[in-house]
Amino acid sequence: MSDAETVAGILDIAAAVLLVVAALLTLAAAIGLWRFPDPLSRLHAATKPQILGLILVVVAIALSARSATVLLLLVPVVALQLLTAPISAHMVGRAGYRNGDFDPSTLEVDELAADVDSAPGGELPGGAWEDEAAP
Template identity: 65%
Template sequence: MDAMLDLAAMILILIGALLCLTAAIGVLRFRDVPTRLHAATKPQVLGLILICLAIALSLRSWPVVAFLVPVVLIQLATAPLSAHMVGRQAYRNGTIDETGLFVDELAESKRTPPASGG
């Protein structure tokens, strides 16, 4: 049974590392902010979750699990929030290719300054 859990942990670490590697390659290779944000958040978070699960399987200790659960929860809470803030600031700076947007929900806020009250 221990050998099976160790094998599962090795496979999870390999898959998680590959997901983190694809996230890093995506951040370097993609050309615009939305695709870079997609590459930086989705595969990286899943890779971290898989690696944390592999660590928990490998060490088989409740204190380790108790340490890893907040790590995963904080990552799940902060990655979408930071991606949203970076994407919104890129939109405000004008560094997003607006011709590629299907729906522009922020067009009205771009015309009206935030402090104008209207």
């Protein structure tokens, strides 16, 4: 077995190990969806594979393809996910808070509550928050 073949084999096995770790992260998120008590806690579990798992799979693809062009194509995948994942998590968390889909006794501090109380007619759950879309 030549040196090049040995290196290729090691890289392939490294890529496969990264795939297994990414699959473990996904499984952890799925288990978290069942173990955590309320939607806002489940949001915490759900966001683990979104960035780290994707980065692991992207590195695995780069290791197995071993080409600069492929690496260049993979950069926007991670960049787009880095940009959009926090936005969607923020929107979902906001909707969850407004609907009261959480257990207030699990919160150490609820910094949003003071602002909600000071807003005109603002009460949880589903209080008359002034939407930015409203005039």
